[in-house]
Amino acid sequence: MAFEGLTEKLSAAFKKLRGKGRLSEADVKEAMREVRLALLEADVGYKVVKDFVAKVTERAVGADVLDSLTPAQQVVKIVNDELTALMGGTDSKLIMANSGPTVVMLVGLQGAGKTTNGAKLAGYLRRQYGKRPLLAACDVYRPAAIEQLKVVGAQLDIPVYEEGQGDPVKIAENALRHARDHGNDLLLLDTAGRLHVDEALMDELRRMKAAVHPNDILLVLDAMTGQDAVNAASAFDEALGIDGVMLTKLDGDARGGAALSIRAVTGKPIKFAGTGEKLDMIEPFHPDRMASRILGMGDMLTLIEKAQSNYDEKQAAKLEEKLRKNRFTLEDYYDQLQQLRRMGDLSQIAGMLPGLGDKLKNATIDEKALAHTEAIILSMTPREREDPSILNASRKRRIAAGSGCPVVEINRLLKQFEMMQQLTKQVTRGRFTGFGGMGHGLGKKKRKKK
Missing domain, CATH: 3.40.50.300 (P-loop containing nucleotide triphosphate hydrolases)
Structure with missing residues (x-):
């Protein structure tokens, strides 16, 4: 995704400021030197970078720190304000005709x-x-x-x-x-x-x-x-x-x-x-x-808009009724995966969640695992999706042949689905204690080579 390198470098620059109770002029200038280098490496024009850093430095040095912010957070807020202003400040819409096309x-x-x-x-x-x-x-x-x-x-x-x-x-x-x-x-x-x-x-x-x-x-x-x-x-x-x-x-x-x-x-x-x-x-x-x-502060508004644009009220009401009656099936699970997919690239969605930039920089959203899950469910009969307990060894072998996935993946999906059913029971009984094993297989950490 664009800006990934810039986000990492800016986060590293601000991290050095967090442990300081007060920021001196030297602290701000050192941080701005790293911001300047990060922007130049991101291919921002030299004059634009020079003017940007000058504005941030002028505001940051000797600025009154808000009661709700630490000095480091104050600098990040100023950088955020100036970045917003640099890109135009406010949203710009298409110019529409008063009459005619x-x-x-x-x-x-x-x-x-x-x-x-x-x-x-x-x-x-x-x-x-x-x-x-x-x-x-x-x-x-x-x-x-x-x-x-x-x-x-x-x-x-x-x-x-x-x-x-x-x-x-x-x-x-x-x-x-x-x-x-x-x-x-x-x-x-x-x-x-x-x-x-x-x-x-x-x-x-x-x-x-x-x-x-x-x-x-x-x-x-x-x-x-x-x-x-x-x-x-x-x-x-x-x-x-x-x-x-x-x-x-x-x-x-x-x-x-x-x-x-x-x-x-x-x-x-x-x-x-x-x-x-x-x-x-x-x-x-x-x-x-x-x-x-x-x-690296996410973008919850765009994430919410994406969710709303792909939100099916009738389907949601039907799902809510099933959850109340503890009748959540693999068919419902498949429908939820489809709604998630319609929201767009999952790694982009993850990047919109505040505070997850550092945590997810070494993680990948495993799109292949999602495709395998969908293939397994689609290879089942309607009765099997409704009641997975009937899946014996021969049925699993048939599903494996139909989906192109090994039996071990089918067993993993069934275990994951069983955990989700237990979760929905806790939610409907008002005893929700956490998400347990939800999301297993959707994201994988990249292992460091020894």
């Missing part, structure tokens, strides 16, 4: 992820705001660009307007007319990119802007390109005038400096972030939440 023009260099992330954005706006989006294929140069947009559009059940190889500006105008005629209140234009910023690209984009008057021009940037992304943002803004940025591949091994530099260098906000390959892995960019993640 809202037109969003997606621009950027080739390979940044415009096509896929444009479809992701359309899907997100439909889910969250009930929009009726239309995707327009205005990239007529890249081989298979139109086909790619049609494929992701079909996967999300979002219509795609295309005319094949033609004039991109005319295609954009016709797409807007089509959106008005067919009741689409959101039009996303997937434009062409180049391997570098050139005048021909910019001229085409300027003509398209003049023709359709987009409400919002979003620059799509690859977080893994570091300072090159910031340079591209400056060039596009100067030549075209952008309204905001969509940062992609924040789930990769990016150092993350682009997210911290873009607002400071261009003055344009990051509005959305792509957090994974799946077509629902996109989220609004919240500067305060991202600052909290960078400092």
Whole structure:
């Protein structure tokens, strides 16, 4: 995940301050030296780092310490405040049209992820705001660009307007007319990119802007390109005038400096972030939440929103009734695993839990164990899922053959499920004493080599 290295280095810098009752100017400057090095290694621009460290040092030296905070916590709070301000301070939303379709023009260099992330954005706006989006294929140069947009559009059940190889500006105008005629209140234009910023690209984009008057021009940037992304943002803004940025591949091994530099260098906000390959892995960019993640303090608000968006009230009520009657089955267990999976990458979810950064840095969420559990349950008959006590040796061998898992894994799952049943009995009787063995097999600690 982006910022992982930065989070570790900042945590190490603040750890040295925790044992001190009072912080001297020398203590603060030593910590800020390490913060400066951490930010530079994360590929944040030199001038941005210099200004950031100066602001934090000015606030931290001689600052009044709040009664509820230790001096070290006060420094972390100041760094958190300044990181939030560096990334824009407040959330920035898409500019919506007062009447007619809202037109969003997606621009950027080739390979940044415009096509896929444009479809992701359309899907997100439909889910969250009930929009009726239309995707327009205005990239007529890249081989298979139109086909790619049609494929992701079909996967999300979002219509795609295309005319094949033609004039991109005319295609954009016709797409807007089509959106008005067919009741689409959101039009996303997937434009062409180049391997570098050139005048021909910019001229085409300027003509398209003049023709359709987009409400919002979003620059799509690859977080893994570091300072090159910031340079591209400056060039596009100067030549075209952008309204905001969509940062992609924040789930990769990016150092993350682009997210911290873009607002400071261009003055344009990051509005959305792509957090994974799946077509629902996109989220609004919240500067305060991202600052909290960078400092290893988690992001409970985003975690809660993810849970709520995948929450099935009818299923939850049905499960609650079963728990009251102590009738929790393997079918119910499977349904809960599916809801957990729909929330997204489990390692990202773990990183949103406050205080778990250090504890989980040497741990991996074992996705394979989850897949094995699902395969085992799906290889059972409905009766076996309802009553696992009937699983004798021959039934287990059949399930092992069907799931591709050894019998020992089936026995481990049944033991885990038995412990969970005991837990639900304790909960319903008001004698909940702890989580026992829940979660066994989902996370594994990496063993250090001797």
